[in-house]
Amino acid sequence: MALSVMLGIFGGTVAVDALAADSQVVNLRRLTEKEYRNSIADIFGKEIEVRGTFEPTKRTNGLAAVSTSFLSVTPVGFESFSKMASDIAAQVTAESYRAKLPCAPKNLKAHDEACSSKILAHYGLLLFRRPLSGAELDNRVGLARRITEQSGDFYAGLRSSLSMLLQLPDFLFRSEVAVPAGDGKQLTLDSYSRATLLSFLLWNTTPDLELLRAAQSGEMNTPAGLTKQVDRLMASPRLVAGMRAFFEDMLQLDTFDTVSKDSLLYPKWGSGMAESAREETLRTVTGLALQDNGDIRDLMTTRQTYLDRKLAVLYRVPFAFTGDWVKYEFPADSGRSGILTQISMLSMFSHPGRTSPTKRGVALADIFLCLPTPDPPNDVDFAEVNDSNSRLKTLRQRLMAHANNKVCAACHDRSDPLGLSLEAFDTIGGYRTMDNGEPIDASATIQGRSFIGAQGLGQYLHDSPRYPACVARRLHSYGRSGRRWASEDFADTYKAFQDSGFRLRALLRGMAVSESFYSSAPPAEAEKKVALK
Amino acid sequence: MAVMGLPFLDCFLNSKGQAQTGGRPLPTRFGTFFWGCGLTHSLWIPKKAGTDWEMTTQLKPLEPFRKKLNAFSGLRVPLDSKPNGQHWSGLAAASTGIAPARSGEFESKTIDQQVAEVIGKGVRFRSVAASASGDPKQSYSSLGGSNALPAEATPLSLYLRLFGAGFQDPTKGDWKPDPRILLQKSVLSAVAEDRHRVMQNLGAADRARMDQYFTSVRQTELQMEAELQRPTIEAKVAIPEAPSKDILVNNAWPNLEVVTPLMARLGAIALATDQTRVFNLSVSSPQNQMFKPGDPLGFHQSTHEEGVDPKLGYQVRVAQYNLESMQLFAALLKELDAIQEGDGTLLDHSVVMAFTDQSYARIHSVDGLPVLTAGGASGRLKTGYHVAGDNSPVSRVGLTLQKALGVSVDSWGKDSLQVRTPYTDLLA
Numbered sequence: 008m009a010l011s012v013m014l015g016i017f018g019g020t021v022a023v024d025a026l027a028a029d030s031q032v033v034n035l036r037r038l039t040e041k042e043y044r045n046s047i048a049d050i051f052g053k054e055i056e057v058r059g060t061f062e063p064t065k066r067t068n069g070l071a072a073v074s075t076s077f078l079s080v081t082p083v084g085f086e087s088f089s090k091m092a093s094d095i096a097a098q099v100t101a102e103s104y105r106a107k108l109p110c111a112p113k114n115l116k117a118h119d120e121a122c123s124s125k126i127l128a129h130y131g132l133l134l135f136r137r138p139l140s141g142a143e144l145d146n147r148v149g150l151a152r153r154i155t156e157q158s159g160d161f162y163a164g165l166r167s168s169l170s171m172l173l174q175l176p177d178f179l180f181r182s183e184v185a186v187p188a189g190d191g192k193q194l195t196l197d198s199y200s201r202a203t204l205l206s207f208l209l210w211n212t213t214p215d216l217e218l219l220r221a222a223q224s225g226e227m228n229t230p231a232g233l234t235k236q237v238d239r240l241m242a243s244p245r246l247v248a249g250m251r252a253f254f255e256d257m258l259q260l261d262t263f264d265t266v267s268k269d270s271l272l273y274p275k276w277g278s279g280m281a282e283s284a285r286e287e288t289l290r291t292v293t294g295l296a297l298q299d300n301g302d303i304r305d306l307m308t309t310r311q312t313y314l315d316r317k318l319a320v321l322y323r324v325p326f327a328f329t330g331d332w333v334k335y336e337f338p339a340d341s342g343r344s345g346i347l348t349q350i351s352m353l354s355m356f357s358h359p360g361r362t363s364p365t366k367r368g369v370a371l372a373d374i375f376l377c378l379p380t381p382d383p384p385n386d387v388d389f390a391e392v393n394d395s396n397s398r399l400k401t402l403r404q405r406l407m408a409h410a411n412n413k414v415c416a417a418c419h420d421r422s423d424p425l426g427l428s429l430e431a432f433d434t435i436g437g438y439r440t441m442d443n444g445e446p447i448d449a450s451a452t453i454q455g456r457s458f459i460g461a462q463g464l465g466q467y468l469h470d471s472p473r474y475p476a477c478v479a480r481r482l483h484s485y486g487r488s489g490r491r492w493a494s495e496d497f498a499d500t501y502k503a504f505q506d507s508g509f510r511l512r513a514l515l516r517g518m519a520v521s522e523s524f525y526s527s528a529p530p531a532e533a534e535k536k537v538a539l540k
Numbered sequence: 541m542a543v544m545g546l547p548f549l550d551c552f553l554n555s556k557g558q559a560q561t562g563g564r565p566l567p568t569r570f571g572t573f574f575w576g577c578g579l580t581h582s583l584w585i586p587k588k589a590g591t592d593w594e595m596t597t598q599l600k601p602l603e604p605f606r607k608k609l610n611a612f613s614g615l616r617v618p619l620d621s622k623p624n625g626q627h628w629s630g631l632a633a634a635s636t637g638i639a640p641a642r643s644g645e646f647e648s649k650t651i652d653q654q655v656a657e658v659i660g661k662g663v664r665f666r667s668v669a670a671s672a673s674g675d676p677k678q679s680y681s682s683l684g685g686s687n688a689l690p691a692e693a694t695p696l697s698l699y700l701r702l703f704g705a706g707f708q709d710p711t712k713g714d715w716k717p718d719p720r721i722l723l724q725k726s727v728l729s730a731v732a733e734d735r736h737r738v739m740q741n742l743g744a745a746d747r748a749r750m751d752q753y754f755t756s757v758r759q760t761e762l763q764m765e766a767e768l769q770r771p772t773i774e775a776k777v778a779i780p781e782a783p784s785k786d787i788l789v790n791n792a793w794p795n796l797e798v799v800t801p802l803m804a805r806l807g808a809i810a811l812a813t814d815q816t817r818v819f820n821l822s823v824s825s826p827q828n829q830m831f832k833p834g835d836p837l838g839f840h841q842s843t844h845e846e847g848v849d850p851k852l853g854y855q856v857r858v859a860q861y862n863l864e865s866m867q868l869f870a871a872l873l874k875e876l877d878a879i880q881e882g883d884g885t886l887l888d889h890s891v892v893m894a895f896t897d898q899s900y901a902r903i904h905s906v907d908g909l910p911v912l913t914a915g916g917a918s919g920r921l922k923t924g925y926h927v928a929g930d931n932s933p934v935s936r937v938g939l940t941l942q943k944a945l946g947v948s949v950d951s952w953g954k955d956s957l958q959v960r961t962p963y964t965d966l967l968a
Contacts, residue, residue: 030741031741031742031743032741032743032746035742035746035749035750060676060690060697062690063677063690065644065686074686077686077749078686078687078749079748079749079752079753079756080753080756081683081687081688081689081690082666082683082689082755082756082760083669083689083690084690084756085753085756085759086756086759086760086763089724089728092727093720093724093727143737146730146734150726150727154723154726158723163723166723167727167730170724170727171727171730171731174727174728174731174757175734176750176753177738179753264675265674265675265677265790265791265829267790267791267829267831269792269833269834269836270833271833272833272834272836278788358831358836358841359791359792359829359831359836359838360831360835360836360837360838361836363841382625382626383626385624385626385903385904385905434836
């Protein structure tokens with residue numbers, strides 16, 4: 008149900024004309040494309056179409072979400088936002104939609120102060136995730152009045168003001184406002200910022216009326232009120248949408264946007280494969296972590312997955328089911344191990360026509376162990392490593408030549424074994440036993456621990472304490488983005504996660520109900536990235 | 541998509557042969573062409589300097605435009621104490637004159653934006669960027685910092701941006717301003733008036749971001765003002781019909797070969813109809829992911845993995861990709877040169893700077909970065925030259941182009957890349 012349908016339960020404005028003197032904006036996050044689309048669908052209904060393009064984000068410290076705290080809106084981006092805003096406002100004021108608006112004017116051709124105020128206060132609250140101040144509302148209603156007087160059309164005036172709301176930074180950016188905490192020393196997020204943060208974190212959309220009500224009543228700043236809202240949001244099936252957004256970012260599934268495969272070498276890779284592969288991984292992750300409330304470490308080892316017809320072809324699995332997606336379990340001898348061997352992870356980090364153990368290894372170390380790899384030295388001589396005419400025959404032998412060079416070994420000793428253990432899977436994720444006429448050797452040794460193949464790698468990651476810690480760390484930075492925490496105290500939350508047997512829900516809940524999650528240090532100007540000189 | 545070059549009517553020429561449009565000379569346009577991973581030294585650099593240079597293997601696709609071309613070899617890219625950011629420092633130095641401290645960021649506006657401020661006023665789009673390999677992030681046009689101006693990533697999206705909503709065909713007789721634009725403009729003015737409120741309670745970094753936001757609002761307002769005016773144009777071009785659906789856009793050569801000329805043509809028509817005066821086209825990321833079906837490695841990976849042929853002294857497959865990159869540049873020039881306007885072609889009234897990120901991608905070196913320019917800037921830039929190995933910083937090219945385009949600038953670049961002397965021999 009669109010939020011607007013519930014009009015009348017909550018509305019009106021709060022008479023504050025500016026932020027309180029002791030409050031400050033500690034984080035401004037540009038809406039992502041999904042956040043924007045979900046917000047529009049929830050506020051105006053799914054029948055309102057969002058037509059336009061969004062500026063790209065930029066993955067930073069492993070997450071695209073982090074960049075929303077330092078990117079701005081370029082002229083090209085604003086032009087698009089502006090067009091989308093007038094388009095959405097036109098749809099919302101079209102005749103077919105008007106019955107859904109909170110009120111109708113007495114006269115179609117004249118300004119109606121009361122009705123205009125009512126509509127703009129209502130959508131202002133939903134779009135800005137806080138009530139409009141009296142001055143703000145006067146200003147928006149004033150624009151509607153001017154345009155109505157010029158055009159002799161109530162809805163033309165309304166359209167302009169709605170379009171304006173949709174173009175203001177208050178909608179396009181999620182603003183986190185901090186106020187002094189109870190102890191007077193630290194800063195903590197105000198109630199509307201908390202409602203917004205929770206809603207986007209857990210549902211990937213704008214706060215609903217109940218959250219906004221809790222924000223207005225001050226409940227969001229009491230432990231009991233906060234917990235009640237967290238539990239309500241977590242009990243909803245919409246939690247899946249929130250966690251899909253997180254995992255899509257964490258697993259870097261947007262990499263697919265720029266991956267091409269060689270159609271001559273891999274004719275099976277067709278259009279739509281990337282979307283299916285992305286969906287498979289998201290279904291697996293949310294299925295295990297949310298529906299089944301499983302141990303997050305099992306994502307490295309599970310043979311359970313979800314397939315559609317296209318993927319079944321690539322996996323060479325007979326697809327003898329009805330429906331679009333089916334749950335499927337790979338046989339034990341399939342060599343498959345969790346999301347590591349899904350088509351998404353295998354094909355995103357490969358070349359168009361060939362695997363790259365280094366590329367895979369670098370990606371896995373970053374994504375699952377939070378170990379980023381620096382660029383190789385500029386003037387490195389790749390000849391020995393890469394010259395296929397050299398005395399070193401196989402790709403493995405050539406990669407292993409890195410070990411003889413201390414500078415290379417520092418990174419390759421970590422990345423290459425991870426990738427080499429996945430060599431039984433080609434660049435589009437198909438299983439193979441031979442490569443270039445040579446049998447595949449998928450054995451690997453990392454830090455003294457030896458294992459074979461993807462299942463060995465899966466077990467290694469499953470058992471590595473770095474992996475669940477990395478998931479927790481990423482979720483943590485996904486939640487806070489550019490906001491600096493006053494308290495870095497995450498130990499209790501992590502312990503709850505550990506004690507639960509690494510259940511995602513325990514981690515999420517622990518984080519979302521803890522007061523430290525909402526704490527803030529004053530923004531450190533020197534450390535923050537300045538988007539524009 | 542037909543572009544018709546109709547015979548030019550002599551009565552519109554003044555005594556000097558320059559086109560006149562109600563007394564207004566034709567605008568000069570600027571463009572950039574970016575491809576990743578550079579060229580092969582021994583195959584692209586002519587032995588002779590000056591105008592009498594011999595055609596080389598890798599410049600061969602540009603043969604039809606030889607007289608409109610300048611090639612710069614032996615340019616230095618001094619980075620001082622800055623790191624050599626792989627696949628970044630070279631392109632940032634060429635396009636800003638500043639060695640960047642961090643990869644992925646520009647420390648000033650890029651040259652196309654500096655030029656656009658001067659030549660791009662009063663038209664709909666200050667600049668337009670397109671990515672022929674389908675990635676909006678593949679734009680090397682920036683207002684500085686981390687924000688790049690996103691590229692249109694398919695021919696359809698480029699078409700819609702240029703000739704979709706807000707476009708009034710100036711080649712048609714019944715041009716009239718769209719009244720809806722006036723409404724949108726009043727909304728934008730109202731948004732702009734909120735600046736003071738928005739700026740309150742912000743830290744310095746977020747103030748800078750909101751400053752950028754309001755600059756963007758202002759630019760969209762200017763765009764709408766421009767949309768209320770009928771552009772004066774000389775070229776006889778027809779606006780193509782909208783493509784009914786998009787085509788596959790990615791790094792595979794067969795697609796690049798189709799998409800690049802399509803995007804080039806749309807950009808050329810936009811320039812000719814004065815929708816914009818700055819068009820930036822990229823065909824790859826700096827780590828050029830172009831690949832030929834059947835080649836498991838592709839361009840970038842080949843630069844690092846292919847052995848140097850002991851007899852030939854270069855990487856054979858890489859050389860082929862270099863050549864193909866020049867074919868894509870030629871495709872852009874072909875579209876610009878096909879449109880007649882005034883006393884010459886659109887290309888004659890433009891300057892296009894083709895640049896890249898590496899001089900020798902195999903070892904990520906930047907000294908000797910290849911830079912090519914095409915077009916005579918309406919007679920202000922002499923062409924047909926090979927400017928060879930004079931050890932100038934790469935920024936000298938950028939300074940020269942800005943002088944030719946009428947940008948008032950005495951020096952350009954920073955630190956060792958700062959230059960004060962353009963190639964005066966090239967300036968007419």
